[in-house]
Amino acid sequence: MSASPILSAFRQALTEAWAGGAGALMPLGFFAGAAVLVPLGIGTDPDTLRAVGPGILWVALALASLVTLERIFQADVEDGALDLWLQTGAPASMIAAAKAFAHWLTAGLPLAILSPIFALMFQAKADTSLLTHMGLYALGGLAFFFWGGVGAALSATVRRGGLLISLIALPLYVPTAIFGALAMSGGPGSTGAPLFLAASTLFALAVAPFAMGAALRLAAD
């Protein structure tokens, strides 16, 4: 087995994410929306904003993953590319993982990288914890995109499968959301939480590709 089909799938997914016009701008749009609307909804008290800021960013990250992933496998089914990918000789799970990873790079990672700026908009203190949080968002986002990919693969043959993706993926997002938020809370149990977050991401990376691969084989059947 050679790695070239997997690299090609990765490259195609990257180009596709940018060609779609969304790319890195989509999550930024989400967050910009949240940053504007949340203070209007809950008031402009700095302490309140500081408390909800990290949570809002987790939500934006989760939504960004759901929205960008909605079409990745469905488009492949509709234009016939899935048939070709499944016949490259490379495992379907690895092709799917390459695509999910490419979408995390274009939609998840930029949000994590820009998270300090957003945090400041929510009145966070400008210290090194912002950089720690950046790493946590990057790590947790990876899990979101892989679990979201499972939902996307399972609903690849369903028209307007967005709701289905959410229903499948959201329960799988829970551990990441819990440990991610706990790690940033500074409360009891928060010291070990980053490790639990890392473990839940590793679990996603290990399991989700096989679920995506099996779902894609089923979609082609």
Added chain:
Amino acid sequence: MSTRALLSATDLGMIRGERILFRNVSLAAHAGEAIVLRGANGAGKTTLLRILAGLTRPETGNVNRAASHHWIAHREGLKPHETPRTHLGLWARAWGAPTDQIDDVLNKMALIRPSDVSARHLSAGQRRRTALARLLLQERPVWLLDEPLTALDADGRELLLGMIFEHRMQGGTIIAAIHGDAGFDSTCEVTI
């Protein structure tokens, strides 16, 4: 035929929903042969080809693949933003085929002029030619073609029939679902 079949299938049967699509379909494709699948719309020609390609699992029977194959389906596999050149480049790399032949392939398929036009602006015939161009990227003995003549103009048909002839001369085989006669020279017909 004394040589071993490049692709053979025995007793294939398929159920879709509550209905038996086909059953007891057996075929063997040897070097130089052209098998044409016939059948009314909805008879299961595409499904049979997908089974031969390994995409769909048959209800009964099994497929024996002794050689690699190309799969040209109804849907071309082109992304809206891809151009014929980037599409062929992508698949040449994915398959580990040389990429320096792409200009020759584009030339042969008369795709040089639209070679840098994105697929959303290509005509149906040009999209089909782009898909068929994949056949030339890498030599594979078995070609599985689902309605390959669709959307092609007279020149395009001529071109494809020439490619198929050459492929068979070189010891390849094709299995195709084709409507009408279209000057298609087959060694065997399977009606389902």
